[in-house]
Amino acid sequence: MIRLRSISLAAMSAMIATVAFAGCGSDGGSGLPNDPGGNPGGPNGDNPGGDIRGGGKGDGGTSGNIGDVANCAAATAQSALVKVNLITMFDKSGSMGRYKDDSGNWIDNTAKRWTPVSKGMTAFYSDPKSAGMNATLQYFPLSDSKGNICNVGTYSSPSVGLTPLPNGAFSNSLSATTPEGNTPTEPSLQGAVNTARAILASRKGEKAVVLFVTDGEPNGCSSTVDGAAKIAEDSYKGIPAAGIPSVPVYAIGVGPSTGAIDRIATAGGTTGVHVDVDNPDQTTSQLVSELQKIRGSVMSCSFAIPEPSDKREINFDAVRVNFTNGAGQATTLKYNETCAGNDGWRYDVKPSATVKPHSITLCANTCSTIQGDPNGKINIAFDCKGNGGGPIH
Missing domain, CATH: 3.40.50.410 (von Willebrand factor, type A domain)
Known part of the structure; x- marks a missing residue:
């Protein structure tokens, strides 16, 4: 699994969030952002956890590999906080x-x-x-x-x-x-x-x-x-x-x-x-x-979604947004399309075959909780489309 740079929330407005992209294999489960599978990340907040597509929740310290992420080609990019x-x-x-x-x-x-x-x-x-x-x-x-x-x-x-x-x-x-x-x-x-x-x-x-x-x-x-x-x-x-x-x-x-x-x-x-x-x-x-x-x-x-450097397509159904609090407890935040109840996260627009999101926004309650933890960290990771990490032709 690709490692992500952690963001200190106390200085979030002045820092850069690192978003990592990993091409994944074709096996996996539902492919939905709110699938409960996937490892919530390492206890120090620098591991985004396993592939959510049918992966097990993991133990907070090991990465999942349902999509054979570790063996796929990877692209990394840096994403500034949204203007x-x-x-x-x-x-x-x-x-x-x-x-x-x-x-x-x-x-x-x-x-x-x-x-x-x-x-x-x-x-x-x-x-x-x-x-x-x-x-x-x-x-x-x-x-x-x-x-x-x-x-x-x-x-x-x-x-x-x-x-x-x-x-x-x-x-x-x-x-x-x-x-x-x-x-x-x-x-x-x-x-x-x-x-x-x-x-x-x-x-x-x-x-x-x-x-x-x-x-x-x-x-x-x-x-x-x-x-x-x-x-x-x-x-x-x-x-x-x-x-x-x-x-x-x-x-x-x-x-x-x-x-x-x-x-x-x-x-x-x-x-x-x-x-x-x-x-x-x-x-x-x-x-x-x-x-x-x-x-x-x-x-x-809010966090911008950059393009993968090798021009592959992002799989917007396979994303991990993880929060590690100041005590080192890691949690995978749930996707919430309308922010109903004000918990979780949403895209700026719902992804479809013709519509591509440009940013991720935390819902109000989740945002407030994270802002109240100056020692917390946010990690965000996407998978790219393609079998075994290869480019789409």
């Missing part, structure tokens, strides 16, 4: 600043909402620890050339295009923006999802997440909470048959409104975040803290 693209849709409605209430009285929330939230966003975009991420920024509401704020296309073209972080362009954009208008949640959220999908279409193997920041319930363009939740759900599910990967939606609520935030986030595969607005300094620090948590989650739990 993450943060697609931000930021609420600049009047309630974030100065607006008239239903009685015609002026209410000024600028000091409590717009200013501290913009300050927090600027701090995150400028943070050196955000290096390794790209980001976009768009606002809502916005009008197209005909004054229509319901045009999804308007929200699909970011005010700040895809830019590596840290970067001061976001601070300049926020400083030049004034809150006004209502809250067209549906077209703006759909625009963010469209942006994310367009980026992934041109940047294969990368990951995109939507960050939706708002202070209120949907208001405008016939937007509803149900409609926004459906958009988030579709984004998270992706369209596997068309090779469109999952795009999680993170929703941050600024102010007292919680219903829409929780519904949108849950449908988008995440958990709603609520930022208090009673104390401006606290609002900024709390927002920065929540953004850092999101950054840690999306950057530390």
Whole structure:
């Protein structure tokens, strides 16, 4: 069995994961990623374990050889952690600043909402620890050339295009923006999802997440909470048959409104975040803290799948994703296509005869568990197609 380099999770965002490919023979069992067979790996975390295709579980110290892995030709490649693209849709409605209430009285929330939230966003975009991420920024509401704020296309073209972080362009954009208008949640959220999908279409193997920041319930363009939740759900599910990967939606609520935030986030595969607005300094620090948590989650739990150096085909039904905790106990993580229950791992898209995944992502609970073990190690191994390791012609 090919040995893998271990990853120290405490420094995962700055390190490289080694993914090894071994050509396997034709014997074996079901060939499914969640087959219970296969050795969970050596106790020191540097052995990926045996072939899962019908192999025995092993004893934690010896490699399986159901596919005669040890005698097959092997290819090795290094895989950097997946580049993450943060697609931000930021609420600049009047309630974030100065607006008239239903009685015609002026209410000024600028000091409590717009200013501290913009300050927090600027701090995150400028943070050196955000290096390794790209980001976009768009606002809502916005009008197209005909004054229509319901045009999804308007929200699909970011005010700040895809830019590596840290970067001061976001601070300049926020400083030049004034809150006004209502809250067209549906077209703006759909625009963010469209942006994310367009980026992934041109940047294969990368990951995109939507960050939706708002202070209120949907208001405008016939937007509803149900409609926004459906958009988030579709984004998270992706369209596997068309090779469109999952795009999680993170929703941050600024102010007292919680219903829409929780519904949108849950449908988008995440958990709603609520930022208090009673104390401006606290609002900024709390927002920065929540953004850092999101950054840690999306950057530390995805791994790119490189091409084997000898151009053979990967067998996506024969994969081992193994975790060795700080106490040396090795576990093979189960494949979980939809991350139901939030345990295990998934591909960015379901593999098929015509669709090839580009990355592996740990499900939320598994990700949290691993992030909480600074001495743990992750190993990932694939087998290649072909009898005895020979190339496919």
